Amino acid sequence: MMNRFTVLLCVCAALAACQSLPTWIGGDPVKEEKLKGSRIAVLDYQGQITPDAQVADEKVTLLAPEINKQWASETDAQNQGFENLAVSGFNEAQSASVGEGNGWETLLITQPVIADGTLFAMDANGYVAAYDAADIDRVLWKSDQAVTPEEEAVGGGGLAYSNGVL
Secondary structure (H helix, E strand, C coil), rough: CCHHHHHHHHHHHHHHHHCCCCHCCCCCCCCCCCCCCCCCCCCCCCCCCCCCCCCCCCCCCCCCCEECEEEECHHHHHHHHCCCCCCCCCCCCEEECCCCCCCCCCCCCCCEEEEECCEECCCCCCCEEEEECCCCCCEEEEECCCCCCCCCCCCCCEECCCCCCC
């Protein structure tokens, strides 16, 4: 059995054999050597951006804003080709819980959809619920049809609405 002096001597010898101390016990961080050569800026504009004289007098026109009262799938904007969606501001009007969260254990990627005045959402446990889009606190129905008792959480799914069918 080694005495304390022998252990201390071994630790000191081991540290002395190191060229540098690890940073976790107070050593200096290792400095990385930079590559040799000159550096040139790839985006060398230095704030000298000016309008193109050929298009300086062009007028920008937008299509008339479109009002969209339905969002039947999470990819509606790409699929339907909305050019200029009308918005009336970004102040929060309502908020509500749409079910159980996932407790940071799994990632829930299902997006809610809105159709015919109803918001449909799926929670992390796989429960699907319908809410009145005008009064989000009003729950119309909840369903556990997509859930099996053995499942602890759902990583995702897909909600879409078409012709009165979710």
